[in-house]
Amino acid sequence: VEGHRNLERINTNRVRGGMALVLAEGLALKAPKIQKHVKNLKIDGWEWLEQLISGVKSSSDSEEDEETDGKPKIKPKDKYMRDLIAGRPVFSHPSRPGGFRLRYGRSRNTSFAAAGISPAGMIVMDDFIAPGTQLKVERPGKAAGMAPVDSIEGPTVRLNNGDVLRIDTIDEAYALRSEVEEIIDIGEILINYGDFLENNHPLAPSPYCFEWWIQEYRKAAPDAETDEAELKDPTQEVALDLCKELNIPLHPKFTYLWHDIDNSQYTVLADLISEDGLLEADGSILKLPLQRTIDTGMKKVLEDLLVQHKVNDPTLTIQEPLPFIYSLGLDKRLSKGWDSLEHEELLENINEIAGFVVRPRAPTRIGARMGRPEKSDKRKMTPAPHALFPIAEAGGNTRSLEKAANFKVNTNSKAGTIPVEIGNRICPACGVEGFEFRCDCGEYTLPKLFCPRCGISVNKAKCPKCDSKTTCTSMRKIDFKSIYQKAYANIGERDHLDSFKGVKKMMSKHMTPEPLEKGILRAKHDLFTFKDGTVRYDMSDIPLTHIRPSEIGVSCERMIELGYLKDIYGKPLTDSEQVLCLKVQDLVISYDAADYILRITQYIDDLLVKYYKVAPYYNTKHIDDIVGVLLMGLAPHTSAGVLGRLLGFTTASVGYAHPYFHAAKRRNCDGDEDCVMLLMDGLLNFSRDYLPDKRGGQMDAPLVLTTRLDPSEVDKEAHNIDMCASYPLEFYEATQNIANPKDFEDTMDLVSSRLGTTLQYEEFMFTHDTSNIAAGPLKSAYKTLGTMVEKMDAQLELAKKIRAVDAPDVAERVLTSHFLPDMFGNLRAFSRQGTRCVKCAAKFRRPPLTGSCPKCGGRVILTVHEGSVKKYLQVSIKVAEEYNVSSYTKQRIELIGYDMKSLFENDKSKQMGLSDFM
Known part of the structure; x- marks a missing residue:
């Protein structure tokens, strides 16, 4: 400073x-x-x-444009490849052909840092990506949550029989997954304009996609009445006729990745087809000699171009080949109409000799690797208690309240009398002292403050004698057995719980425990409390602006009751397949979360009836009964909950909500996760008196509640979301010159332009639909595979299968950033470890000289074991040899192997023979 x-x-x-x-x-x-x-x-x-x-440290991280032959280009960025973790695959190296192809647009379940990929691609890539899985991406941001969008292109693969085809549907993906030999191209990734604007990232060149082509078609033929659905998948004759009649570029369906090959490969391919090709069925089929195509290297060139073809030895067959043939400068007789190529850029040559314009099909590739897997799981402390009631060491290592009720300090002591540090409280009405928050007379108690130095009772924060801070906590013996039995009797429950756990010590300022009855009822319904007395459920955040009743498990009649009267086109809701605009405080949660919320409602009803002695509120029996209940969303590191309403359910392991709702929690959807809790649970059971008295103790606690969501008050990232049904033609054209995203702030229909009007809540649109927001694998393979070795094997097998991934580089990165640091760290920890008692869990810096615990006489053991130090050694040696990593990395593995050998092998007890001394 x-x-x-x-x-x-x-x-x-x-x-x-x-x-x-x-x-x-x-x-x-x-x-x-x-x-x-x-x-x-x-x-x-x-x-x-x-x-x-x-990027001062690494020039490869720069997002600045570079000029190549006067044309701006965006540099590859490898930052996302750092700190690679075993078991989490790389899907594409930076900007490499075969990686994710950028496609601009927004689906109803993307934006706000979430991106969309084909669910077929999720399945083909061995289920490592599921809805909600986080991907570390090359651009525009650092990470993105994944959502299924089946209206974009899936992966292009080569099967074991040599066929090359694109897989766009889930059924095809499951049917062909076992036959995939190589993933040539992993498909498109849908990213909205708003994410580029939010990250202030230059607009990368757009691919020539249908959304771009249809606008050029309408501009050239404004009065045409052709159905747009028919134009999405035209025949080769229709596509060529439109090129000639309207002078528009070739349809994207027949536009191949010419920018991925060079002039020499193009020439050899044209010569091969001209000399050995055979057109059949009036130009509908092109046949090539298979062996010659392979020998000349043109089989791989066809794959690089993403030309789909079938192999039936001795021929290779291409369907609808005329646009492809004309793009090679050949006519229908396969005669070559050119001698040489004049330009260095292949597309410039094609546009001269083809007779029509061919635009770049995939000018921008985006590298990606897996980040954290999706999450849908109950929030628990470690270890997880049912009740915030302190029992010190009386409950053993399991913190069992049942054990504490029968605990004896020694053989002569009374069972259930346990020493604990707890807050002293006094009733202002009858003067009875205790530790409960409420006196038996019904009055709320107050902390009984005293000076820990002087020992005098004081009703102020500081002692008037010595100026010390006063406290109400002290070590005292409590008759826990009677408290335990009284709690069961009060709510009419029997002591037959499988597990009932408390805490060793309260962390709050006044150390006031919660009523034991609440913990009994939680344990009965298999629920766990968090540090503030609430029950929570964690889910990965994914945005959602539109829903279909059919995909969230709710009938049209119930949707109408909840206020959904019309679809996005203004038609009355009558069909479960109609698309509706999601209300900004409605939530769609996973079925696992719904089952947990159902149990919470039943727990709350039990609590109301048996403890508070009032009527039940929810009366739920099935998950359908919880549709419409009020929830509270809360993100870590914040102290404000957001009111929400449960609308429906999804099989995906995510929490779907409007971007406004996520933004109100101060989260985006780049793989973040946070929790929901039942509103009634928060109102009944939350207390500031349970929160830890330390820095950050009041974080992740619902100190306040936002009941009405005002879009102008949420995080500004949500204001950059585009809500239009299509992007303008000028946008696609400007991306070819790496335009600044700010240039289109006034052109795009952004949330920021709607603030303060009724349109900030309604009439949202999207550019790409998806048939099911929960399509794809239910869980990432990272969660279903067993050991870390199994996960790494699967990771490297996938790396060998994807053309855009360098498997040896992945292996080296995993070894250097995960396994080696882990082994070095564990080896260091082993040499510096302490010991602990297995009975009372006391920890010692050095082993006691007696060999047993001086506190309780229990057995003392090491805290770091040999197995944890050596667990990655053999697999590291195997991977290093199989993938031929650098000699430096191999030597590092050898050296740490020598260190482990010298530490764990006992030379004195080694069996030796006479030959060892000769």
Whole structure:
């Protein structure tokens, strides 16, 4: 710190605490976003941000455009490839052909940092990607949550028999998955314009897709009445006729990836077809000699171009080949109409000799690897208690309340009398002292404060004698057995629970425990409490702006009762397949979460009836009964819950909600996860008195509740979401020149332009539909595979299968960023470890000289075991040899192997023969 140095109240002149977070997590990490605001506000003196953005440490991280032959290009970025973890596959190296092909647009379950891919692609890539799985991506941001969108193109694969085809449907994917020899192209990834705007990332060149082509068609033929659905999949004759009659580019269906091959390969391919090709069925089929196609390397070229074909030895067959043949400068007789290529860029040559315009089919590839898997699971503390009631060591390592009720300090002591640190409270009405929050007379108790130094009772925060902080907590013996029996009797339950756990110690300021009855009823319904007394369920966040009743398990009649009267086109709701605009505070949760919420409602009803002695509120028996109940969403590191309503269910392991709802929780959908809880549970059971008395103790707690969601008050990232039904033609054209996303802020229909009007809540549209928001695998393979070795084997097998991935590089990165650091760390921990008692869990820096625990006499064991140190050694040696990693990495593995051998093998007990001494 340069200013205001050497202050008495501050211990150091170094940057510390919150400022360190601001610099590292704020300025350095969010530099592109900050730069956007700096430019908007025209603030001087922040030019140094450009150095952070361009990447001082690595030039490969730069997002700056580079000029090649006067044409701007975007550099590949390999930042997402760092810190690779075993078991989480790489799907594409940076900007490599065969990787994800960028497609601009928004589906009803993407945007707000979530991207869409084909569910068929999820299945073909061995189920590693499921709805909600996080991918670390090359651009526009650092990560994206995955959502299934089946209206975009899936992967193109080569089967074991040599056939090359694109898989677009789930049924095809499951039928052909076992026959896939190589994944040539992993398909498209749908990213909306708003994500580029939010990240201040230059607009990467758009592929020539149907949304672009149809606008050029309408511009050329404004009065045409052709059905758009028919134009999506035209025949080759229709596509060629439209090119000639309207002078528009070739349809995307017949536009191949010419930019992925060079002029020489193009020439050889044209010569092969001209000399050895055979057109049949009036130009509907092209046959090539298979062996010659392979020998000349043209089989791979056809694969690179994504030309689908079938192999039936001795021929290779291509369906609807005329656009392909004409693009090669051949006529229908397969005669070559050109001698040489004049331009370095192949597409320039094709546009001269083909007779029509051919646009780039996939100019932008996006690299990606798996981040964290999707989540749909109950929130539990470690270990998970049913009740926030302290029992110290009386419950053993399992913290069993049943054990504590029968605990004896020694053989002569009374069973169930246990020493605990707990808060002392006093009833203001009758003066009875205890620790309960409520007195038997019905009055709420108050903390009984005293000075820990002077020992006098004080009703202030500080002692008037010694100025020490007062407290109400102390060590005292409580008759827990009678409390335990009284709690069961009060709610009319029998003591037959399989498991009933408390906590060793309260972490709150006044150490006030919650009523034991609440824990009994939680244990009865197999629920666990969190630190604040609530029951929570965690799910990955995925956006959703539109729903179909059929996909969320709710009838049209019930939807109408919940306020959904018309679809997005203004028609009355009569069919479960109609598309409806999701209300901003409605939630669609996983079926696992629904089952947990159902149990919470039943627990709340039991609590109301048996403990509070009032009528039940929910009266639920099936998950259908919880549709319409009020929930509360809450994200970690925040203290404000957001009111929501349960609308329906999904088989995906995610929590679907409107982007506004996620933004109100201060989250986006790049793989983040947070929780929901039943509103009634929060109102009845949450208490600030249970929250830990430490820094950050009031985080992740619903201190306040947002009941009405105002879009103008949520995180501004949600304001950059586009809500239009299509992107303008000028947008696609501008992306070819790496335009600035800010240039289209006024053109696009963004949320920011609707704020303060009724349209901020309604009339949202999307560019790409999906038939089912839960399509694809139910769980990522990362969660279903067993050991880490099995996960890594699957990861490397997939790497060998995907053309856009360098399997040896993946193997090396996993070894250097995961296995080697893990082995070195565990070896260091083994040499510095302490010991612990298996009976009372006491920890010791060094082993006691007696060999047993000095506190209880229990057995003392090591805390780090040999197996945890050596667990990755053999698999590392195997992977290093199989994938021929660098000699440096092999030597590092050998060296750590020697270290482990010298540590764990006993030379003195080694069996030796006479020959060893000769």
